[in-house]
Amino acid sequence: xxxxxxxxxxxxxxxxxxxxxxxxxxxxxxxxxxxxxxxxxxxxxxxxxxxxxxxxxxxxxxxxxxxxxxxxxxxxxxxxxxxxxxxxxxxxxxxxxxxxxxxxxxxxxxxxxxxxxxxxxxxxxxxxxxxxxxxxxxxxxxxxxxxxxxxxxxxxxxxxxxxxxxxxxxxxxxxxxxxxxxxxxxxxxxxxxxxxxxxxxxxxx
Amino acid sequence: xxxxxxxxxxxxxxxxxxxxxxxxxxxxxxxxxxxxxxxxxxxxxxxxxxxxxxxxxxxxxxxxxxxxxxxxxxxxxxxxxxxxxxxxxxxxxxxxxxxxxxxxxxxxxxxxxxxxxxxxxxxxxxxxxxxxxxxxxxxxxxxxxxxxxxxxxxxxxxxxxxxxxxxxxxxxxxxxxxxxxxxxxxxxxxxxxxxxxxxxxxxxx
Amino acid sequence: xxxxxxxxxxxxxxxxxxxxxxxxxxxxxxxxxxxxxxxxxxxxxxxxxxxxxxxxxxxxxxxxxxxxxxxxxxxxxxxxxxxxxxxxxxxxxxxxxxxxxxxxxxxxxxxxxxxxxxxxxxxxxxxxxxxxxxxxxxxxxxxxxxxxxxxxxxxxxxxxxxxxxxxxxxxxxxxxxxxxxxxxxxxxxxxxxxxxxxxxxxxxx
Numbered sequence: 001x002x003x004x005x006x007x008x009x010x011x012x013x014x015x016x017x018x019x020x021x022x023x024x025x026x027x028x029x030x031x032x033x034x035x036x037x038x039x040x041x042x043x044x045x046x047x048x049x050x051x052x053x054x055x056x057x058x059x060x061x062x063x064x065x066x067x068x069x070x071x072x073x074x075x076x077x078x079x080x081x082x083x084x085x086x087x088x089x090x091x092x093x094x095x096x097x098x099x100x101x102x103x104x105x106x107x108x109x110x111x112x113x114x115x116x117x118x119x120x121x122x123x124x125x126x127x128x129x130x131x132x133x134x135x136x137x138x139x140x141x142x143x144x145x146x147x148x149x150x151x152x153x154x155x156x157x158x159x160x161x162x163x164x165x166x167x168x169x170x171x172x173x174x175x176x177x178x179x180x181x182x183x184x185x186x187x188x189x190x191x192x193x194x195x196x197x198x199x200x201x202x203x204x205x
Numbered sequence: 206x207x208x209x210x211x212x213x214x215x216x217x218x219x220x221x222x223x224x225x226x227x228x229x230x231x232x233x234x235x236x237x238x239x240x241x242x243x244x245x246x247x248x249x250x251x252x253x254x255x256x257x258x259x260x261x262x263x264x265x266x267x268x269x270x271x272x273x274x275x276x277x278x279x280x281x282x283x284x285x286x287x288x289x290x291x292x293x294x295x296x297x298x299x300x301x302x303x304x305x306x307x308x309x310x311x312x313x314x315x316x317x318x319x320x321x322x323x324x325x326x327x328x329x330x331x332x333x334x335x336x337x338x339x340x341x342x343x344x345x346x347x348x349x350x351x352x353x354x355x356x357x358x359x360x361x362x363x364x365x366x367x368x369x370x371x372x373x374x375x376x377x378x379x380x381x382x383x384x385x386x387x388x389x390x391x392x393x394x395x396x397x398x399x400x401x402x403x404x405x406x407x408x409x410x
Numbered sequence: 411x412x413x414x415x416x417x418x419x420x421x422x423x424x425x426x427x428x429x430x431x432x433x434x435x436x437x438x439x440x441x442x443x444x445x446x447x448x449x450x451x452x453x454x455x456x457x458x459x460x461x462x463x464x465x466x467x468x469x470x471x472x473x474x475x476x477x478x479x480x481x482x483x484x485x486x487x488x489x490x491x492x493x494x495x496x497x498x499x500x501x502x503x504x505x506x507x508x509x510x511x512x513x514x515x516x517x518x519x520x521x522x523x524x525x526x527x528x529x530x531x532x533x534x535x536x537x538x539x540x541x542x543x544x545x546x547x548x549x550x551x552x553x554x555x556x557x558x559x560x561x562x563x564x565x566x567x568x569x570x571x572x573x574x575x576x577x578x579x580x581x582x583x584x585x586x587x588x589x590x591x592x593x594x595x596x597x598x599x600x601x602x603x604x605x606x607x608x609x610x611x612x613x614x615x
Binding site: 362365366369371375378379382404407408 | 472473476477507508511512579580581584585
């Protein structure tokens with residue numbers, strides 16, 4: 001027998017909501033970082049702070065999980081959801097860090113599109129989190145995330161074709177490819193979050 | 206207590222068989238794509254159709270799993286096997302897509318060997334699937350898959366040495382490396398499928 | 411009810427201790443391989459032998475796990491710990507193999523620092539393994555591993571900045587990047603081992 005929604009369990013929801021809102025902040029930092037004339041170093045520093053704050057919540061979820069006998073839904077799903085959210089943060093932080101580290105002056109304009117998709121996916125994920133309590137009205141969320149992920153995929157492949165199109169020298173291609181790969185993994189990561197939530201919702205329905 | 210082989214569970218076997226046969230189709234499309242003079246765009250389109258059909262079966266397995274109380278073997282193993290088969294499909298589709306996207310004219314001849322190994326691994330996997338019901342005669346299958354994976358590994362490393370040998374310019378190396386890495390991950394993926402099946406068979410024996 | 415520390419279970423501890431000690435050996439082989447004037451081919455051969463020996467233990471753990479009803483701690487954690495240790499070995503072996511395969515003459519001096527961190531992490535991991543029986547005094551171990559992983563991360567990012575700094579041609583950058591990425595994944599892998607052990611310890615406490 002599982003008990004639900006006692007105060008103790010509630011805080012899983014709060015921790016997940018925090019992690020998802022943190023991804024919205026991170027995606028907006030990415031939008032700024034890729035804008036011309038931004039202070040990239042300062043923004044990458046803020047991104048690192050974001051990631052550390054996220055790490056603390058992930059750690060809090062894992063500790064709570066290891067200590068609890070009663071969880072609001074399957075332990076393995078809680079673990080997976082926390083790990084999925086954490087992965088997205090890591091990819092976004094790595095992208096920001098590489099942009100500074102590699103001193104890439106000007107990114108192809110398709111990267112703006114990539115980052116916009118991430119921002120939208122982060123917003124949708126943050127909006128969906130409070131609905132985990134009732135497990136209602138989640139269908140639209142994961143359909144939309146899957147649609148966004150397909151869009152991100154199209155943008156990513158066009159980006160690869162452009163990078164290899166002869167416009168850039170090999171070293172620049174390598175640097176940019178590293179960055180856009182991290183952004184693509186972040187987009188995939190949002191889909192993993194949505195898949196985990198779908199899987200939880202189906203079991204609970 | 207677990208009940209076995211009721212009609213409801215049977216369809217897991219059918220879904221796995223479908224996924225494995227789909228990998229045979231995909232591997233043969235790869236053989237064609239890397240042949241000189243083939244219509245690569247049309248073949249990559251067929252590959253995408255293959256991948257979509259596979260995705261639907263993976264989704265059907267996951268949904269059934271979330272809704273079922275009784276499963277023919279461990280839930281986690283069913284989940285893992287479905288995910289493993291899906292991963293192989295994704296790697297093969299990505300390789301096909303990159304060959305078209307990067308407009309790589311002529312691939313090194315070792316790639317033919319890589320793809321032949323994938324075709325053989327796909328055939329063995331498809332032949333093994335019906336034996337999941339009885340859990341008999343699976344030993345040879347995974348020994349042979351492990352042997353093939355070692356072979357694939359040798360071919361892959363020779364390919365890397367060749368790519369870096371000075372014959373190609375840096376951009377061409379990057380493109381080809383992306384492609385042969387996907388093929389190598391597909392070969393690894395077949396080993397993951399075999400490991401999961403071995404693990405299921407040991408538990409059931 | 412779980413029974414503990416019967417002779418049969420003990421051997422999980424022995425197998426884990428073996429795997430961890432094997433990582434110490436492997437890290438020392440890496441130290442030698444990157445030293446000037448070493449016989450790299452012979453050392454890479456020893457590394458392969460190390461990896462095969464490790465594979466056998468991983469396989470023994472998995473088999474025992476599939477056949478056992480009683481385990482000293484959660485099955486999933488045993489599985490994860492064995493897989494985590496195996497991953498670290500694979501990354502170190504791949505790095506050694508690439509150094510030989512790519513015929514990289516002289517690696518940047520930061521690689522020495524990367525490998526020293528791996529050696530220290532391997533030693534700490536091997537020292538921690540016997541403490542799995544009592545689950546005592548593990549806190550320092552994972553704090554120290556996390557500190558080392560942060561250090562490795564700093565070294566890795568400095569290495570990437572250097573590789574892209576214009577000192578090397580594109581093909582050399584690609585080769586070296588492949589190698590330092592494997593070393594970085596090995597460092598991450600030690601953190602995954604420590605996280606799994608932390609998770610086990612929290613449950614058992």
